[in-house]
Amino acid sequence: MGKEPTQEYIQVQINTPRPYRWSTGKYLGKLYKEAKGHKKLVTNRCTKCKELVYPPQMVCGRCKVEAGQDWVEMSDKGTVVQYTYLIFPRWDPHLGEYYASPYPSATILLDSGLYLRSRLEEKDTQKLKRGMRVQAVWKEEGRGRGQDDIEYFRIIEEPEVDK
């Protein structure tokens, strides 16, 4: 895989903190406020195509027109469409860190029709099944980060949905 260099090279190390203050704008801001203050997910529905615009945005990217202010509160229950789980924590080349979260990740179809990528509470992979019903468990202290204020989704006792 290539020889190790035999020479000692000087390297310049620069660690500069880069502070930024981003404005969320009103649409994303509303998602954050509701998540933090009321443990709810909200988003807007495009008045033209009637699809949920997520994250909420002023313009519907697919229609290329203003989406409007038709706000919908998401149900916090959904169905697991797809899931996967960590087998061996290894270096994630895209995040540059050891990926060590023990929770399985899943694609969940909320009852409101929105797909969410989030984590599942149940670590025993034998108990996981497609079509399981799950419900959001919110973090105690929301940081105002919308969906990231959801800790994970918990399996609930409800008839499974045929996927």
Next chain:
Amino acid sequence: MAERVGIVAVAQTKYHPNRADVNEGELVYEAIKQVLDETGLGYGDRGKGIDASIDCSQDMWDGRTISNLGVMSYVGAHLADEDKVCEDSINALYCAMARILSGHHDIVLVATHCKESQANKSIVENAAFDPIFLRLLGLDFLAAAAMQSTRYMHKYGITVEQCAKVAVKNRGNAKNNPFAQEPLDITIEDVLRSATLASPIRLLDSKPISDGACAMILARESQAKKLTKKPIWIMGASNCYETHYPGYRELADCDALVKAAKKAYSMAGITDPFKQINVAEISEEYSYQEMLWMEGLGLCQRGDAGKLIDTGVTKMGGQLPVNPCGGMLSGKPTVVAGMANVAEAVLQLRGEAGERQVPKAKVALAHGVTGICGQHQAVMILGHN
């Protein structure tokens, strides 16, 4: 006869020190919406609407990798052509122009934004300096500009009073510009009394932090004539790099600008810029730069820009008004400034510049600058015939 490239609609947001009420996409949409409404255009394949969008933003200013992710919904990029240029936005226009002249596109939307309020200017600019030798000196563009200003003033005898005159002129011009951020009634003494930021640059010699966006639609000639009664033609355009290390450059002579201007003038058939250009919008991040760039643009001989300012010919009413809009000094974000200058030039040529109108303007010059002491320069000549 090759078709020319026309600008059919322009829009700017009112420049503001802190648009905390909107995110980047919403800000740029304020400008995009105006040009879409004005032309009635939508997005579509060639012949059916806007067939490409060129963004211009800087990841380091936005604090976001692939910063056009923040605007893609607003420029109609879904299942469409989009690209992003990372220099001053006048270069995004140059890129769009190439797309049309190459024969591959008909109507191109160009949009730019920058929210200087969201980042730390010195830290962002410091990251432009070569990481091996220069970065750790802790320079930003202000410090570098101070060096350039010192060199320029020493070599050609430019005075701080002449720099102050530029600031007084531009801040005063801004009163006539509804988009300007900070018009001011100031005197030369006010400028000289203001706090020194980095000698010899004082507070009133430099521009305030600004948020803003600009959008315009370019079209090939046959389409342009259908889309607007007043298409403005890009008669000439070019850009140019200089070497990076300030120590290797003659900071008092902006060679990159001389080259860029030469090419642009040659394309536009301009042989005597001072006589043939009726109005000029120049990116002056610091007051001395307006003079230095005028020399690079060949509007006067090297070293004579101070005298030019003294004569008053670049004031409103003079033979060649420079920055009737108030310039960057009155508040305009980096990245956006170049395209904003083109927007102002277009308004002037259309006779739509209101109180800042230069009467009977036929040929306009717009200028954009990027990097340390103007390492990258761009020039565009516009006309309405």
Next chain:
Amino acid sequence: MANRVAIVGIGQTFHKSKRPDVNQAEMANEAVRAALTDAQLEAKDIEAVVSANMEPFEGIYLPDHWMASEMAACGKSGFKVATGGTSGASGVIEGFHLVASGLVSTSLVVGFQKHDTSDTQAGMSACMTPVFGAGASTGAISEFANQALVYMEKSGAKEEHAAMVRLKADRGACRNPYAQLKLGLKGVEEILASGHLEWPIRILDFCPQSCGACALILASEDIARKISRKPVWIADTITVHQEPFRAGSFGDPTGRETYSQDVASRKLYKRNGITNPRKDIDIAEIYEPSTWEELMHYEHYHFCDENEGWKLIEKGMTEIGGEFPVNPSGGVLSTNPIGATPVIRVAEAALQIRGDAGEHQVTRDVKTAVATALGGCNWTTMILLRRSI
């Protein structure tokens, strides 16, 4: 008057995971010199320089400015572009338009990335809305895992097929002096024996992060015909971006999404009289960040029908000696300096057309090639190259 444009010079660095012996400017310079030598031109013959790089990785503002001298850009026209993974292709495309438009008659396109100096974590996670990370909460690997699961279920593909893609890439890389990862894998079994990271993804399913640069010199027809014995013509280009998928960054369990690859290839083929891609095109250099992505791309670029991608690899049709070679260079799976990668795809495709690919030259005669790129949230570019037009 619009010009026709050809590639007259090709240069790349020997891509490695670490290049402590050079800084980024020097590294890019290696590729630039190689391209100038290949074209038998000098720096003064270049009129414009278009550079491509994702600068937040290295934390550099305006890298093209720092590197102006090393990229032969002093006194020249030009600018930098960045569109995520497709940056390099955007560079080639804008370099193409500059020459085609007649604004300049030669352009130099330089793509570069030096991952050993970068803070990858900061760079990648900063792609997401700074304050909202769709999918970031589950990590990039689970996004790829999600994609693989969706594909396996939909098409019937198995893990073996992903392993076959890695094997093909490795075989190509071992024959390509410029490629980074030369693993010398013996067979699919070796790959299947390696552990999973996250079901069903293995580390061998991913591309590496490399330090490398690639440069192309483009020239107008007049100049190309004068100076080059083997100009490679850029017949057409297309860029298609898209909104993020609703149910994941890379995978689509809903089955409702339109893929930019599909839209781009349909338009490109229609405009260029390509009705049977595997016949009308001789090879493809595609941008596959993962093995599963390559199988999906076979389908989305219409090299085969839907759900048949895994059959192509199973039958060996995309091998160097196969009916329709894909990534004979080893592809992105073997070498990935992000800013340079799409330029490398074009360079490798051009080398194949010229017959200059050495040990990884494909056996069939290459008259037409397509080079693709992938970036952002599934954005696509395609560049069509021809030996003669």
